[in-house]
Amino acid sequence: MKEKIFLASPHMSEEGYEKHYVQEAFDTNWIAPLGTNVNEFEKELAAKVGTSHAAALSAGTAAIHMALKAAGVGEGDIVFCQDLTFSATANPIIYQKAVPVFIDSDFETWNMSPKALEAAFEKYGDKVKAVLVVHLYGLSADLDPIMELCKKYGATLIEDAAESLGTTYKGRYTGTFGEYGIFSFNGNKIITTSGGGMLVSNDEERIAKVRFWSTQARDNARHYQHSELGFNYRMSNVVAGIGRGQLKVLDQRVAKKKYIYEYYKRELGCLEGVHMMPMNEWQDSNCWLSCITLSGKVRPLDIMLALEAENIESRPIWKPMHMQPFFEQYEFIGEGVSQELFENGVCLPSDTKMRDADLERIVSIIKGLF
Numbered sequence: 166m167k168e169k170i171f172l173a174s175p176h177m178s179e180e181g182y183e184k185h186y187v188q189e190a191f192d193t194n195w196i197a198p199l200g201t202n203v204n205e206f207e208k209e210l211a212a213k214v215g216t217s218h219a220a221a222l223s224a225g226t227a228a229i230h231m232a233l234k235a236a237g238v239g240e241g242d243i244v245f246c247q248d249l250t251f252s253a254t255a256n257p258i259i260y261q262k263a264v265p266v267f268i269d270s271d272f273e274t275w276n277m278s279p280k281a282l283e284a285a286f287e288k289y290g291d292k293v294k295a296v297l298v299v300h301l302y303g304l305s306a307d308l309d310p311i312m313e314l315c316k317k318y319g320a321t322l323i324e325d326a327a328e329s330l331g332t333t334y335k336g337r338y339t340g341t342f343g344e345y346g347i348f349s350f351n352g353n354k355i356i357t358t359s360g361g362g363m364l365v366s367n368d369e370e371r372i373a374k375v376r377f378w379s380t381q382a383r384d385n386a387r388h389y390q391h392s393e394l395g396f397n398y399r400m401s402n403v404v405a406g407i408g409r410g411q412l413k414v415l416d417q418r419v420a421k422k423k424y425i426y427e428y429y430k431r432e433l434g435c436l437e438g439v440h441m442m443p444m445n446e447w448q449d450s451n452c453w454l455s456c457i458t459l460s461g462k463v464r465p466l467d468i469m470l471a472l473e474a475e476n477i478e479s480r481p482i483w484k485p486m487h488m489q490p491f492f493e494q495y496e497f498i499g500e501g502v503s504q505e506l507f508e509n510g511v512c513l514p515s516d517t518k519m520r521d522a523d524l525e526r527i528v529s530i531i532k533g534l535f
């Protein structure tokens with residue numbers, strides 16, 4: 166069996182920062198639930214991305230759920246949600262008994278199309294409670310026109326930046342433009358805590374409320390008193406220690422991801438029918454996954470099977486939400502761009518532990534198909 170190459174796998178720091186913070190939690194017996202690492206991880210991440218407040222949670226999905234709840238999304242409310250994404254973006258809309266309307270992407274950004282969003286707003290007007298935009302694969306959505314539309318119609322903007330920690334849009338970090346932004350530290354994300362998430366916002370009061378809901382909504386009383394529905398969504402102090410260590414190497418990880426993207430671009434970008442994912446001049450992408458679309462004889466499955474035969478992982482592009490059996494009852498507004506990206510796209514191995522020899526192996530297999 167040839168040596169396995171992963172799509173994206175956890176990459177702890179060579180310096181052992183993560184172990185240091187986890188050890189500190191052990192030494193002080195702050196294993197659970199909260200403690201210094203949680204507080205500091207929140208502060209350090211908020212400082213890094215340039216937002217004033219953050220709540221460390223058990224998952225990115227939990228952070229999306231809490232953002233929707235903080236935005237006042239409840240039963241029957243309409244939420245415009247990017248169609249091309251992972252189901253974790255859309256599921257919390259259902260947790261809140263709200264109604265998703267899926268918005269198409271455009272080819273220029275792969276993310277929410279401002280044009281499709283405008284058409285959707287023209288239909289629903291100020292009945293829309295929130296807009297959930299995603300920065301897929303570390304590519305930034307075109308936020309300015311999206312923010313303008315949200316403002317015009319009074320909808321709360323939530324950014325699912327689960328895949329885009331370290332990406333900037335016009336010089337500022339994604340996740341900090343909307344009223345709420347969320348990050349994920351799941352195992353294959355650009356930095357990982359094994360599992361975890363973060364909700365960021367400049368609204369101190371809302372973040373305090375999210376911490377309250379996430380710790381079972383326990384009122385300030387000696388006995389167990391509850392006036393609201395609670396959740397068990399807080400990040401543990403051990404997990405937060407891993408996050409603090411990982412945050413120290415975020416810039417290194419971004420640099421390596423960019424190197425991987427540039428490598429593929431140089432080696433594959435000129436092959437007939439191969440198109441690299443779009444790099445708009447107003448963004449600086451973290452290149453979380455390097456993705457391509459294909460328009461010639463070689464199809465995504467050909468590449469995925471050829472790599473798989475050599476023990477190398479790759480993936481299709483996310484299957485759009487309006488094509489998912491669970492979500493197909495909900496409305497979709499757009500022109501089939503998300504479907505086209507799904508049908509023609511491939512995510513190439515983007516593991517930051519890869520050496521040049523691994524990249525050479527991958528591109529020579531792919532070139533062999535052309």
Ligand SMILES: *Cc1c(COP(=O)(O)O)cnc(C)c1O
Nearest residue numbers: 224225226251253254327349351
């Ligand atoms: C990973 C991911 C999530 C969910 O994050 P978890 O931490 O796994 O719950 C949400 N949205 C997108 C786009 C993701 O890639």
